Amino acid sequence: MLEICFILTVTMLCLYVYLSSHEHEIRLKKRLKTYVGETQPNSNSEKKRNDQSLKKKIDYFRDKGTDFYSKNISSDKEEKLEKSLLQMGNPWGITSVEFHLYLTIFRISLPIVLGIFGSIIGLKLNGIVFLIIAGILASILLPIVYIKSKIKNRYAKALKELPDFIDLLTVSLEAGLGFDLAMNKVVSKTNGILSAEFHTCLEEVRLGKSRREAFLGLKERLKFDSMISLINSILQAEKLGMSMVQIFRIKSQEERGKRRQRAEEAAMKVPVKILFPLVFFIFPCLFIVLLAPALLGLMNGFGK
Numbered sequence: 001m002l003e004i005c006f007i008l009t010v011t012m013l014c015l016y017v018y019l020s021s022h023e024h025e026i027r028l029k030k031r032l033k034t035y036v037g038e039t040q041p042n043s044n045s046e047k048k049r050n051d052q053s054l055k056k057k058i059d060y061f062r063d064k065g066t067d068f069y070s071k072n073i074s075s076d077k078e079e080k081l082e083k084s085l086l087q088m089g090n091p092w093g094i095t096s097v098e099f100h101l102y103l104t105i106f107r108i109s110l111p112i113v114l115g116i117f118g119s120i121i122g123l124k125l126n127g128i129v130f131l132i133i134a135g136i137l138a139s140i141l142l143p144i145v146y147i148k149s150k151i152k153n154r155y156a157k158a159l160k161e162l163p164d165f166i167d168l169l170t171v172s173l174e175a176g177l178g179f180d181l182a183m184n185k186v187v188s189k190t191n192g193i194l195s196a197e198f199h200t201c202l203e204e205v206r207l208g209k210s211r212r213e214a215f216l217g218l219k220e221r222l223k224f225d226s227m228i229s230l231i232n233s234i235l236q237a238e239k240l241g242m243s244m245v246q247i248f249r250i251k252s253q254e255e256r257g258k259r260r261q262r263a264e265e266a267a268m269k270v271p272v273k274i275l276f277p278l279v280f281f282i283f284p285c286l287f288i289v290l291l292a293p294a295l296l297g298l299m300n301g302f303g304k
Contacts, residue, residue, distance in 0.1 A: 086221045088150040089193070103143055111135035155224045158193040162226055163255040165194045170248040179244050180205070197222060211238065226255060 081096040094102070114135035118128040165186065172182035180202065187199045197218055204214040212235055219231040230251055237247045 083220065084147055084151070087154070087223065088147060089154055089196075091150065106143070107136075107139040110139040154193060155222065158197075158222055159224060159226055160259075161192045161194045162230070163252065163259055165190065165192075166230070166248055166252045166255055170245065170252050173245045173248060193222075226258065 078096045081099060085094070085096060085099065111132045112135075114131040115128050118131040123131070168186045168190065169182055172185050173179065175182075177185065183198055184202055187195050187202065201214045201218045204217065205211055209217075215231050215235055219228055233247050233251060234244070236242070237244055
């Protein structure tokens with residue numbers, strides 16, 4: 001049983017590491033293909049034709065699966081998943097229907113692969129059945145855990161960027177720029193999650209959305225307390241005709257105070273977190289080093 005659990009854990013860790021390491025590469029290739037087409041043409045024409053035919057077959061089956069899911073998936077489920085993908089930052093640039101298609105393939109293939117793996121290593125029928133059941137449970141739980149962890153990490157990065165981003169906006173507004181021009185200036189000079197999201201917000205306003213609708217969409221994509229409070233303050237200031245400089249100055253001080261409190265809270269948790277490695281790893285080694293010579297001396301003395 002322990003061997004099966006170990007094999008399952010190693011398999012899941014390898015799968016997670018593979019997905020995490022290739023995520024940036026997949027996004028980069030898709031963006032390059034969108035803007036500049038194929039980056040490096042292949043000199044071997046036969047290999048190029050084979051690759052193109054294989055790509056056409058993959059695209060054909062993907063389009064068929066996408067059409068099937070687009071007809072059978074409910075609109076509420078699709079909308080909920082689309083919102084989750086936006087909160088994740090849409091890591092692979094896929095739609096909700098394509099995500100459902102890949103998720104179904106993953107949920108079917110993982111139990112089959114684990115069952116074949118169990119038969120290869122010579123497990124009995126009970127062990128193979130256990131691996132298949134574990135694969136079914138993992139295929140259901142792993143995507144949920146992955147989505148939640150991606151959203152949580154993205155929110156944490158955005159929260160870390162927020163005080164500096166608000167400071168830059170405050171300085172730009174105090175220099176005499178308008179709100180949209182100040183935001184455009186800060187977005188063009190910075191990188192990160194907030195810069196990308198506010199750039200999307202500005203593009204939506206340029207395409208005809210009202211500023212309120214664009215900021216409400218931003219609040220749905222970055223749905224944590226500090227961002228919700230900031231967006232609500234911006235919308236309220238715009239509605240009541242208040243000064244944006246004053247709003248951002250107050251928010252800047254507030255967010256820096258919150259960041260200081262989070263740092264103090266994390267520092268207070270360090271003694272509790274360090275207790276476990278001390279008890280289970282460091283103290284036993286110290287006891288061995290300090291007490292082993294005395295115990296050996298006593299044993300030799302009693303032996304004489």
